[in-house]
Amino acid sequence: MRQWILFLTLALTACGLGADPTPYLVTLTPAPTQVTAVTAIATRPGRRNRATDTAPTPTDTQPPVATPLPTQPPLATDAPPPLPPTPEPTKDPWPPELAAPGNSKMGIHVLFNDDPRIMEFIRRVKPRVVKAVDNHGFLSEVKQVSPQTITIGRYTNNPFTSVLDGKDPSQYPNPADFAHNFIDHYINEYRLNPGVDYWEGWNEPQWHTQAEWEWYAEFEANRACFMNDLGYKAAIGGFSAGTPEFRNMAYFIPALEKAAQCNAIFTLHEYSSPTIQTGFNSGIPDAVHVQDAGSLTLRYRYWYEGYIKPRGFTIPLVISEAGVDNGVGGGCPRKDGGQGWYSCNKDWEAMPEFQGLPTWQIYMSQLSWYDSELRKDDYVLGFTVFTAGTSNNPDWRTFDINDMLIPMAVYMAGQ
Numbered sequence: 093m094r095q096w097i098l099f100l101t102l103a104l105t106a107c108g109l110g111a112d113p114t115p116y117l118v119t120l121t122p123a124p125t126q127v128t129a130v131t132a133i134a135t136r137p138g139r140r141n142r143a144t145d146t147a148p149t150p151t152d153t154q155p156p157v158a159t160p161l162p163t164q165p166p167l168a169t170d171a172p173p174p175l176p177p178t179p180e181p182t183k184d185p186w187p188p189e190l191a192a193p194g195n196s197k198m199g200i201h202v203l204f205n206d207d208p209r210i211m212e213f214i215r216r217v218k219p220r221v222v223k224a225v226d227n228h229g230f231l232s233e234v235k236q237v238s239p240q241t242i243t244i245g246r247y248t249n250n251p252f253t254s255v256l257d258g259k260d261p262s263q264y265p266n267p268a269d270f271a272h273n274f275i276d277h278y279i280n281e282y283r284l285n286p287g288v289d290y291w292e293g294w295n296e297p298q299w300h301t302q303a304e305w306e307w308y309a310e311f312e313a314n315r316a317c318f319m320n321d322l323g324y325k326a327a328i329g330g331f332s333a334g335t336p337e338f339r340n341m342a343y344f345i346p347a348l349e350k351a352a353q354c355n356a357i358f359t360l361h362e363y364s365s366p367t368i369q370t371g372f373n374s375g376i377p378d379a380v381h382v383q384d385a386g387s388l389t390l391r392y393r394y395w396y397e398g399y400i401k402p403r404g405f406t407i408p409l410v411i412s413e414a415g416v417d418n419g420v421g422g423g424c425p426r427k428d429g430g431q432g433w434y435s436c437n438k439d440w441e442a443m444p445e446f447q448g449l450p451t452w453q454i455y456m457s458q459l460s461w462y463d464s465e466l467r468k469d470d471y472v473l474g475f476t477v478f479t480a481g482t483s484n485n486p487d488w489r490t491f492d493i494n495d496m497l498i499p500m501a502v503y504m505a506g507q
Contacts, residue, residue, distance in 0.1 A: 185498050186216050187505035193218045193240050196504040197466045197474040198459065200497075201413055203488065204481040205230040213480075213497040214238055217504040221474035223412050224288075231287030242473055244327055244359065244412055245288035246295060247278060253294070261303040271314035275322070282324055290325045290357055292412065296332035305340050309347035316351035326356045327410065333363040333420045334388050338379040338398065345399045352407040357473065359410045363417035364388040366439045368458040370421045388421050389414070390465055392472075411475035414462065415491065416455070430490030432478075456499050463507075 199221035202210060211233065214222065218238040224231055224245055231243045252274060256264055274293065282291060293315055299305045316326040328351050329344070336344065348358055364370040364386075371388035375381065385393035392409060400406060416433035418424040426438035437451040446454045459477060466472045480497065482488040493500070 186212060187502050189216050190218050190505060193220045193238070194504055195467065195507040196220075196463055197472060198463045198500060198504055199223070199241075199474045199476040200493065200500075201225070201476040201479040202230075202481045203227070203479050203485075204483045206481045206483045207494045209494055209497045210480050211237070213501050214241065217501045219474070219504070221410055221412075221476050223410075223476045228281075228285040228288055231285065233287070235287050242410070243287055243289045244292060244410065244476075245285060245290070246292040246330075246412075247281065248295070250294065251277070253297075256304055256307065261307070264303070264307050267307055267310035268314045271311050271318055274311075274315060275318055279322075290327040290359075290410075291319065292327045292330050292359055294330050296330060296335075296361065298332075299336070299340070302340075302343060305336070305343035309344045312344075313347040313350040316347075316356035317354040320354040320356070326351065326354070327359040327412070328356050329358050329360050330412075331360040333361050333417070334391065338376055338394060341395055341399060345395075345403065348400065348407050349403065349405050352405055357408045357410055359412040360392060361413035362389045362391060362411050362475075363413070363415055363478075364421040365416050365418040366422055366424045366436050366443075368414075368416055368462050384465070384468075389462060393469070396469070396471065406471050408473050409469075409471055410473050411466070413478040414475045415478045416458065417478075417491075430486075432488070432491030434490045434492070452496055452499055455496065456503060459500070460503055 194217065196217075197220055199219040200210070200213065201223045203225055204227055205211070205224075211230070213219070214234055215237045219241055221242045221244065222231065222234050224243070226246075226248055228245045231245065234241055234243055252270075255270070278291070282288070293312065294308075297308060299308055312326075312328040316328055319326045328347060351358075368389055372386045372390060373384065374387040376387050376391070376394060379394050380398050382393050382397045385391065385397070392411070396406075396409075416436055417431055418427055418436055419431050424436035424439040426442065427435040428438065429435060433455050434451065437454075440446045440451065440454045449457075462475070466475055477493055477496075477500070479488060479491050480493050482492040482494075484492075
């Protein structure tokens with residue numbers, strides 16, 4: 093009998109029904125740390141869960157004291173604390189810097205270099221022309237950052253403007269001698285401002301008689317050649333918008349022809365209102381018909397097509413002031429005060445083609461049209477929009493283009 097019991101015990105053990113190595117009470121009353129360990133084993137693919145194979149017979153054995161498991165590192169699925177967001181870089185409103193002047197002929201007129209955007213505009217788009225009045229020192233910096241930019245200077249103080257007033261032509265000073273005197277008056281300023289390429293003389297002269305026009309033509313021709321002899325270059329003419337009349341221009345043509353031989357350029361001003369296009373394709377008294385010329389803006393085409401080209405010479409031209417001036421042309425009846433382009437914003441807003449557009453965009457469309465026209469004429473070096481750097485002077489602030497410099501630069505960089 094005892095042999096039979098021993099045999100039965102050995103048989104049951106061989107069939108896997110003997111005592112399981114896993115303690116029974118661990119399954120019934122697991123310590124918290126052990127449940128985790130068992131669960132981890134049970135969920136591993138391909139691992140047999142021996143903890144549930146059999147239920148061994150209970151005994152009086154006391155449950156073992158659970159040995160604490162070491163603290164587990166975080167599971168791989170635990171996300172690290174979020175990093176603070178990387179701030180987006182501030183978008184540069186300026187276009188990428190050009191290596192040299194582009195196709196646009198747009199430039200700027202500057203009264204005071206009072207805003208860092210003025211030089212940034214020059215660095216970015218290398219305008220073909222920059223003109224300064226009275227404050228010329230920064231033009232040396234202009235030439236450093238944009239050597240191909242043409243610079244023009246002028247002084248507002250001209251003590252000679254009344255030289256012909258109330259005089260008979262026989263009393264006029266000798267124009268050649270007067271040209272020497274004029275240069276001598278400014279020569280120290282010329283020497284102190286090597287950043288200026290061309291110096292203007294008279295600003296917007298108002299001559300009326302043939303004798304006055306002939307005297308002025310001889311004076312300007314001599315001024316150009318005397319300055320050239322001294323190593324300087326002159327910009328002659330300086331006419332205001334809408335002048336001279338066609339018949340009077342004939343008296344000035346000899347000055348242009350002579351000055352062209354002395355490395356001078358021709359400068360004049362063109363404004364109109366209520367838009368810069370006002371007067372386009374309009375004739376002027378006594379003039380030959382010139383396609384796409386104007387009575388105010390693009391008036392210069394009458395001089396080149398009617399006089400200069402037929403005489404077989406040419407002279408480079410710069411429109412040294414340009415823009416909208418409500419004192420020229422049709423004016424801006426709804427103006428808010430002032431005379432510059434910004435004073436015409438209410439008139440523009442009332443025009444169907446401009447409704448819903450911001451003022452700067454309306455003006456930009458006019459300037460780009462003017463630029464596109466000047467680019468058709470290879471003798472035009474460029475034009476300067478009047479004006480940057482007004483320092484909020486009440487006489488000029490409605491002309492101020494400091495806030496226009498970025499849109500102008502973006503336009504120019506795209507040409």
